[in-house]
Amino acid sequence: MGLVILLVMAAGVAAMLTRRIPTAFALVLLAVAIAVVAGAPLTGKGSVLLTVLQEGAPTLAATMIAVLLGSWLGKLLDETGIAGTLVRKIIEFGGDRPTVVALGVLGVSALVGTVTGSAPAAMLAGIIGIPAMIAVGIPKVTAAGTILMGIAVGIPFELPVWQFFSTALELPVPTVRGFMIKLFPFALVAAVLFVLVESRRRGVEHAWAFRPATAKPLSRRAKLGDAPWYALITPLVPLVLALGLDVPIIPSLLAGVLYALVTTTRPGGMNKRLLRTLYGGFEVAAPPIALFIAIGILLAAVKLPGAVEALEPLVKAVSPQNTVLFVLVFTLLVPLCLYRGPLNVFGLGAGIAGVLIAAGIYPATAVLGLATSYNQVFGVADPTSTQTVWSAQYAGVTPQQVMLRTLPYVWAVALGGFCVTAATYL
Template structure:
């Protein structure tokens, strides 16, 4: 009886938390308060709460923070060395003669860059180059933004930085082997639907509106704020190096990213002198840390809540055992259909209210981490791609002067279909 009351109180507080998120509440404060509340409601002993909720989860998250730091640094190096802007500028040479081909190239380049690059800083730096290119060939602002955002979300399936963030919930999952086979496949599914979206919308491309749209966002190719440097064409392969090193030689992300950074600096002339090397490293590291400072604090609060949710999993086990399908296929289908619940930091977005869902699912022991990680990654990446609470999507809406409802109108239906297909892939690979 006592466990039932505790379960009800936990669910009520969880519902209040979701309402708080939907009203735009601060997530760091929300997760920290929830960690305290769930420790009290779950009657976790004080000493256990201090150690297992507030100390150990944060300390154990240290290695993941290192991955995030190096990933953000690599993203900054791609931008500041001129590699990312050069790749972007190369796509513009297709010109206005073939707008659909140019648009598809921009989408592919965006996805290519974000296979390894990560962070709102990198998105902004690339966005101010690529989005005006899309507008210049006559694509409406809302369609350009949706295609760009979905193209960023697609490679997050194989982006080692984001993968290591979600791995905090599923520590026994492994980046490599079968997961990468799934990740690449899921990425190409999403990219295929972005390209299909552009093909369907091609009749809305109106080059005569290009100047108006560019004026609306106050952008052009000469005032993007990012200097396009001359870099050798061989440098264009740098974004793929970290993933390639893992696939070919089973390297960990850290040495892969460090090697990629060194190669990027060598190929772009940023290691010609000792002082120049030091200055470039200091500048890129400083910007990279600044890009992710808020994210790190957010993840600390989230992981504390995850610790509290894990300790309370026992209270949910009877409920989950009763309502959760024990079939991998049924669960995959269900999460595909329910994928929009990840929006607005909902119960299927692991960096939102879904932190509890992930922790409780793991705690039940019904499914292994290798299955649960991609299972929850699919709806989470729906949110990353098209949620208006995602940091770079918020920037994109403001920069492109697009209404939230227009962004959601185009983005959500595409990502819902993609999510259902990719959940079927989860079952095919891990069920």
């Protein structure tokens, strides 16, 4: 039975890789198939309809709300000009010094990445940042990669991500937060090294190589649209509350929304902006929310007693217990989180994580280390992720080119995460 479930998982991966079925739909079909193979009845306790579909769908409800609030805050950063102002100030400070400009845009990307991930974060920092970097001589691939590496620096402090791992792995938020803080230095060092190395070794492209209509960050009109200086700390508000004052995640994000609104909007226009950005946030959040519904259903399926009993001996046989082998094996498997592969935590990887925990093969904290480390790779180098596709296309290169340049750096981040995991939790 375990072998059949593995074959079903392989078929699901193939369906996602070939894009014959959207990821969320593929995960739901995969969950139902696993439940059927595991011998789950159609109705009643531990069934396909009740346990897998009905109870599994809202499993990550707290994560979905956090994603929606993060998307809402991201829309406010865009509409109020906070994100654009941050980027323009950095460009003004950097002048014609390419490395300084790139490092500044990297910092803004990291700040935005703490609020919202994926394509919205890339667009907030990249619409102005990418043309500005290329205009001062940063190569196109490096410019796109800088945005992505910056977002990866912010991922360890992205509150919706904390909530996701907390709920999916059934761990307290402080535990997730603690490991994310340990992962942050690796992401930061890798990102800075990427900018310093790649901006030099790839040569210089002159300003006229790329200057789209949006590349006018220092125009008088843009300056007049700058957000107030006290509004620029908006991305830090939820982070300070959640990290410094231990405020729960959803209230922290709500506080960020309210701060952005109050510091940038006149009283008479608050209602319209409030609703407009909220509805815009729903549009941005819809794809990840659909994915989280599917992941919840998949987690419910792989945790069924029949599935755990069938998979435990197979997974245990191939899971290294020695700390050195643990680091070595999972480091070599890093490419499997790319192209929506089986170790992508926002896909089948969530199911594998559930099996590792349910079968008692690794403690939940060790699985947290694995999943978050792989997520650092997926969030930057996966050519199928929305932020990678958008950044690459906006810079005028292919996602595969960005993957080849960024992968060595985020692979090293994952290695660092695995070493910390093995030393701390095994």
